[in-house]
Amino acid sequence: MDKTPFDIRALVERHRQDALPLLERYVNPSFAAVLRTIGFDINFVRGQGAYLWDDRGIRYIDCLGGYAVFNVGRNHPVVREALKQAMDLDLPNLLGLGAFRLSGLLAKELVAMAPGAGVVGGEPLDTVFFANSGGEAIDAALKHARAATGRCRVVYCDRAYHGLTMGSLSVCGNAEFREGFGPLLGDTTQIAFNDLPGLERELARGDVAAFIVEPIQGKGVHIPEAEYLREAQRLCHKHGALLIADEIQTGLGRTGRMFACEHYGLEPDIMVIAKALSGGYVPVSAVLTRRWIHEAVFSSMDKCSRIQTTFGQNDLAMAAGLATLHVLREETIVENAAVVGAYLMERLRAALAKYEMVKQVRGLGLMIAIEFQPPRLRSVGLRTGWELLHKMDQSLFCQAVLIPLLTEHRVLAQVAGHRQDVIKLIPPLVLSRENADEIVAALDATIGACHKFPGPVWEVGRKLGGAAIKRFGGKRGEVSAPPM
Ligand SMILES: Cc1ncc(COP(=O)(O)O)c(C=O)c1O
Structure with missing residues (x-):
């Protein structure tokens, strides 16, 4: 038959x-x-x-x-062609135990374009963890911050939206998404967006692992006051906390710069991107961190994969990401x-x-x-x-x-x-x-x-x-x- x-x-x-x-x-x-x-x-x-x-x-x-x-743009021909080519190559995708070529290449490109890249004497964002969605990457960013600082508490803003996984939801400033799902992560504190004294008050307690913030808040498009983010960054460093910039929505050109952080002279310790990196085709997200933060998490051979996800570096997502970055550059x-x-x-x-x-x-x-x-x-x-x-x-x-x-x-x-x-x-x-x-x-x-x-x-x-x-x-x- x-x-x-x-x-x-x-x-x-x-x-x-x-x-x-x-x-x-x-x-x-x-x-x-x-x-x-x-x-x-x-x-x-x-x-x-x-x-x-x-x-x-x-x-x-x-x-x-x-x-x-x-x-x-939807169905961009360059991204589509890259995906077709990647499929035709019969790549050894998802090796598990093995080195992934395309993820290394995409990570290299992301590191080269991140805020602070190439600054002499700087401390760039120079390692990348790949995941599949924004919320999942935020969870990974929170883990990085906790492991690197040895502290627990995370401070976030009202109206903030960072995703709906249990971790990311715990730092969302929108009560309607939480209803019926608690208890969420403990040790999180909400402050008002643009409230620097409020932020300093929390940081001064000495137990804050990270302040997580969208450079421009997606829910309602709230723009920070002129010096807010730079000052927040200074305060985080003064009190030993990390600054996590959630560029999941604002990143990759949305605000007229490659990253919204660039408008405010911000060099976050951890930066999260997702959404547009997919080219609109294959889910992907990325957490960019400074090397010492990465090393604090993946601190020994037995801890080399203590944050991971099966599809994290899959070839089609990486091809979509590489093609998307190419299009963003070439087509102005x-x-x-x-x-x-x-x-x-x-x-x-x-x-x-x-x-x-x-x-x-x-x-x-x-x-x-x-x-x-x-x-x-x-x-x-x-x-x-x-x-x-x-x-x-x-x-x-x-x-x-x-x-x-x-x-x-x-x-x-x-x-x-x-x-x-x-x-x-x-x-x-x-x-x-x-x-x-x-x-x-x-x-x-x-x-x-x-x-x-x-x-x-x-x-x-x-x-x-x-x-x-x-x-x-x-x-x-x-x-x-x-x-x-
Ligand atoms: C700023 C921001 N962070 C995180 C997320 C969550 O991303 P995802 O829906 O891929 O989990 C979103 C989604 O809208 C977002 O806008």
Whole structure:
């Protein structure tokens, strides 16, 4: 009897309409319900660069970027070709006991581009530990810090997001992710972002292994005050603690520099990257450390693999990483993020200044937030709408803006964080000025529509809130797409 050949193309074609039903039935029914409720149940069938297409052939600008994964754009031909070549080489992948060639090469490149590399007399980040996801790499970074300092406590910031593994969740400043999963790691302390006296107070107790911080906070796109991070670094060193920079979202060009640390003259002791290193294809993360920290962890032959993961240096991930770094350099993508990001932010500020509910447009490179505020007291109608939506769900107002942005103006974006009236744009860094103009026009139109009460956007919000409350038994906070 003939064997059935495996044909992924045919499989995808056969199930062209099935993505949502499959999600609903086998993977995550609640998430499917959220997508349906918020009108994000679009059947996307193709992605390229900064664009997505649905099954009707309609083109969308992707300002969500797979939660900041697609810095080089979706399905970049150079990364794709590198992966095909790597497969055709029949490499001796995952040797286990053996030396991995591609991981050595990727580590060499990362070390050469890390903050502080090449500084005479400096103490560079010169060893790399590879893992598969951001959260897993954060866990590894915390272990490095504890082993290297012989101390336990980790200080982190409110609103911080470092992942959802048990370790990384323990240093997340977002209570909603913790609920029901405790107790988490002990010996962690939350302080306010930008609070230097608070940080020094904790460090002065002499038991802090590390202060972990995102140079720009992903949840809400919060930018540090001018001297905050440098001073935090100085305080860490004064008190014998390590500085861990989480560049998982900000790294690899997102903010218009290769690493956000560069904006602030920061040379962390440990730096974590992930997301975009994958080229949007193969999960990978990396923890860069100073050599003495590495040596404190892997301190003898019997301890040479005491932090490890089976797939940590797998060839396809390494090939994706190497190709991604090549593309970032050769195609001046980081520069594009700086130039187009500044242009987009300037145009957004100009276009949205007229709206009373727009509080601020902020960001760096192509990591941009639009924050909203309650309408003036004398705008009675708008005020009623605002209060109604916020009573139903904290993120409903933003979601009510995002739905017409997607369904009428074909721009995909996200709510930036729980309990924040903030929309976030983190598109692929290949975004063009023309794309930026389209995004500005789309946001101008949707935010403009919100400033008329009654109006279609408020109606969307009201229906959304009602549908969610019905579906989720009156519980609040479950209507928006989960912010990452
Ligand atoms: C700053 C930051 N750190 C850590 C993570 C966790 O990464 P992962 O989802 O790959 O575990 C994320 C994910 O959004 C992130 O933005």
